[in-house]
Amino acid sequence: MISEKMKNIMKSGSAIRAMFEEGKRLADIYGKENVYDFSLGNPSVPAPQTVNFAIKEIVDSVDPLTLHGYMSNSGYVSTRKAVADNLNKRYGANFSADNIVMTVGAAGGLNVALKAIVNAGEEVVVIAPYFGEYNNYIANVDGKVTVVPPNPPTFQPDMGAFEKAINSNTRAVIINTPNNPTGVIYDENTLRKMSEILTKKSKEFSSVIYLISDEPYRELAYDNEKVPFIPDFYANTIIGYSYSKSLSLPGERIGYLAIPSEADGFEELVSACNVATRILGFVNAPSLQQLAVEKCVDEKTDVSAYDKNRQLLYSSLSEYGFECVRPQGAFYMFVKSPIEESEFVAKAKSYNILLVGGKSFACEGYVRIAYCVSYDMIKASLPSFKKLAEEIFGK
Numbered sequence: 001m002i003s004e005k006m007k008n009i010m011k012s013g014s015a016i017r018a019m020f021e022e023g024k025r026l027a028d029i030y031g032k033e034n035v036y037d038f039s040l041g042n043p044s045v046p047a048p049q050t051v052n053f054a055i056k057e058i059v060d061s062v063d064p065l066t067l068h069g070y071m072s073n074s075g076y077v078s079t080r081k082a083v084a085d086n087l088n089k090r091y092g093a094n095f096s097a098d099n100i101v102m103t104v105g106a107a108g109g110l111n112v113a114l115k116a117i118v119n120a121g122e123e124v125v126v127i128a129p130y131f132g133e134y135n136n137y138i139a140n141v142d143g144k145v146t147v148v149p150p151n152p153p154t155f156q157p158d159m160g161a162f163e164k165a166i167n168s169n170t171r172a173v174i175i176n177t178p179n180n181p182t183g184v185i186y187d188e189n190t191l192r193k194m195s196e197i198l199t200k201k202s203k204e205f206s207s208v209i210y211l212i213s214d215e216p217y218r219e220l221a222y223d224n225e226k227v228p229f230i231p232d233f234y235a236n237t238i239i240g241y242s243y244s245k246s247l248s249l250p251g252e253r254i255g256y257l258a259i260p261s262e263a264d265g266f267e268e269l270v271s272a273c274n275v276a277t278r279i280l281g282f283v284n285a286p287s288l289q290q291l292a293v294e295k296c297v298d299e300k301t302d303v304s305a306y307d308k309n310r311q312l313l314y315s316s317l318s319e320y321g322f323e324c325v326r327p328q329g330a331f332y333m334f335v336k337s338p339i340e341e342s343e344f345v346a347k348a349k350s351y352n353i354l355l356v357g358g359k360s361f362a363c364e365g366y367v368r369i370a371y372c373v374s375y376d377m378i379k380a381s382l383p384s385f386k387k388l389a390e391e392i393f394g395k
């Protein structure tokens, strides 16, 4: 007999995973090359060669009792120092190893951060559209999800609505920029304003409101767009970073939390994150992967491959009559559904195009296209998108 809480979580399911499974089923029927699966954010650019070289070298050179042994919950000091130096170099931060906790990807990091700060019943504000798993992570700590409604067509968060969402029961805000599912990068003005509101509200309620910045897509920005570094504006920031997309290592489960020393209750907060890492059962981030990212901390994925996909897909879909905010980062496009969302998802599927409805991101009336696929697949899918448009717009 499973718990009531799990029953609810399982009932809501994951539309993304369900569509991915559907893609595999259709590929068996029609052939892989005839199914255009845009459902999952699995990188299509392989990890840089240097990552594989680093892993081989580590396996051959590091003492196995160290490499495969337990370690401190926050991870190797040398890895944390390499991460801190990288952030200092790029953003003029003033981090040391003490500001970094290595995590089991962004998902692990977010769960650790929430576990460390949220009391049961406290509110965590999220901004729609958002990664649906946040609902589960917040439920894990018995927190309450407060949703700021979406602000189309730009999807820059509306600061009036944001301010209204903050109250004396707010413990944290989660933001994600570059954003999954819109590909929008929140601009500096918006983030400065958001920080001002949080500072004002913290004073008004005599509380500490943490801003958790979920950043798995930080390195995926196009057209020289800058992704603002949130601690520049707000000290009570917890950065949740991941190498899942930036080094194409989603199955290896490696990332980190970065917490500025100026954050309220800094030392206790970092200690709580270490304990949360342990008691959530992660114990520590994977040893081999920590040492690998330490060696490859300055490596970059080939963003130009995603950019090529973005440009072809965006220009083609616009030409066919679809409306979409031009993505600035990540590898997603959020297209306005010209008809009722579930009908559009079903119609697209009848052309073997697999998309995820905006409902999964708390933003009905849209579909997400994950364009982290091969360029050839994008090219091959275009005639089907065109036919879909012709059917819907009657051209």
Ligand code: PLP
Binding pocket: 041, 104, 105, 106, 107, 108, 131, 176, 180, 214, 216, 241, 242, 243, 244, 250, 254, 255
């Ligand atoms: N946050 C967002 C916005 C994501 O899109 C994802 C994965 O797709 C995650 C977190 C989880 O990332 P990770 O694989 O690093 O746990």
